[in-house]
Amino acid sequence: YLDWNNSFEIIDSAFEKGLFVIIIGPKGTGKTTLVREYAIRKSKNLQSINFSLRTRESHLIGTKSLTDGNIGFDEGILVKSMKEGNILYLDEINAAEADVLLRLDEALDDRRQLILKESSGEVIKAKDSWFVVSTINPLTHVGTKELPPQILSRFPVRVRLDYPPEDIEYQIIKRHVKNPNEAEVLQGIKLANVLRQASAVEELYYSPSIRETIAFAKLIEGGVSAKQAAKTVFGNVYSQWGNVEFRKVNDIITSMFGIT
Numbered sequence: 001y002l003d004w005n006n007s008f009e010i011i012d013s014a015f016e017k018g019l020f021v022i023i024i025g026p027k028g029t030g031k032t033t034l035v036r037e038y039a040i041r042k043s044k045n046l047q048s049i050n051f052s053l054r055t056r057e058s059h060l061i062g063t064k065s066l067t068d069g070n071i072g073f074d075e076g077i078l079v080k081s082m083k084e085g086n087i088l089y090l091d092e093i094n095a096a097e098a099d100v101l102l103r104l105d106e107a108l109d110d111r112r113q114l115i116l117k118e119s120s121g122e123v124i125k126a127k128d129s130w131f132v133v134s135t136i137n138p139l140t141h142v143g144t145k146e147l148p149p150q151i152l153s154r155f156p157v158r159v160r161l162d163y164p165p166e167d168i169e170y171q172i173i174k175r176h177v178k179n180p181n182e183a184e185v186l187q188g189i190k191l192a193n194v195l196r197q198a199s200a201v202e203e204l205y206y207s208p209s210i211r212e213t214i215a216f217a218k219l220i221e222g223g224v225s226a227k228q229a230a231k232t233v234f235g236n237v238y239s240q241w242g243n244v245e246f247r248k249v250n251d252i253i254t255s256m257f258g259i260t
Contacts, residue, residue, distance in 0.1 A: 001030065001037040002175065004168045007159050011038055011133070014157040020108065020132040022093075022155035026196075028209015029161045031135045035089050044131075047081045048089035051096040057103050061118055073119040078107055082114065085127030090134035093151070094144045101151055108132065108154035163196055169213060177217040184226040188216040191234055191256055195249065204249065205241045208234055227257035 007023075011034075014021045023031045039046035049059060062076035081088040096104070107114045112126040134155060137144050164172065166189050173180055173189075192208045199207035212233050219229035230253045239246040 001033050002164075002168065002172050003034075004164050004171075005161070007034055007161065008038060008041070010157065010159055012042075015042070015131050018128075018131075019157045020155045021134070021157045021159060022152070023133065023135045023159045023161055025135075025161035026138055026163070026207055026209075028207075028211050029163055030210060031161055032089075032091060034161065035087075035133050035135070038133075039087050039089075042087075044129075045084065045086040046089055047077050047086050048091055049077050050091040051093055051100070053095070053097065055096055055100055057100055058118075060100065060103060061114075061116070064119070073116075078104065079114065079116065079124055082107065082112070082124050082126035082130055085129035086131075088130070088132045090132065092137055092144070093134040094136040094147050098148075101148060105151055105154065108151075163193070163210070166190065166193065169210060172210060173214050173217045176214045177221050179221065180217045181220055181226075184220055185213075185217045187226065187256060188220075188230060188234075189213050191230055191253065192216075194252060194256075195234060204238070205245060206237060227253065230257055 011021055023034065025031055035048075036046060049055070058076060060076045060078035062074050062079055065072045065074045075083075078088065080086075090104075093101075093104075107124075107126070112130065114124040116122045116124055132155075136147065163169070166186065169189050169192075170180075170182070170186060173185055177185075192213050195204060196207045198204040216229050216233045219232065220226055224232070231250065235246070235250050235253050238249045
């Protein structure tokens, strides 16, 4: 992971002071990679959950179980991480339903505790080493919604992770591609940024990620022409929104990479 905006330093300061962190930014900017790399560098176990409309309280807290006639309780990821004092990664937290956020809020306040009403009523108290990092996508992302103020307040350290400058994105690509063609790869990055900017002002439906610029460079490395790689990686996806969107993007590709 290339820490181009000193995110590690900010997160580490928060970790040392017991402050929870929220990372804000569009998809494909390395939010998850950043959290995973941080856990590795700290030699901490990382437990993660990706939120969606299907995420239930039981995924966080746990469920009752029946084994050989005995009623037990299978702990959810929130309870386990609190007990073990691990790093808990809440991915796309602004896709969670209100009841899930309400239960999560109980554990995130200053007491760092949770009443296990689903089981014995035991009070689960987090270890001092328990640390929570969450991420949110922009509200334009499908399935996301505005986080309630009380949830936002639980994450006082806010890291904004946007797409990196072109020279930094090229350095990231070089970590994945052995011998990138610098001129062609930089042109691909410029194309990606044009599409990202158009998406940001809602002129286009889709914003390409860093994963896609890496894929573009890999296709070129494999012998595909730059224009064909651009169409394959950046252009074709827009056909799902109809011919107007598709032609608009392919006209941009032609203007940047030529007719042939």
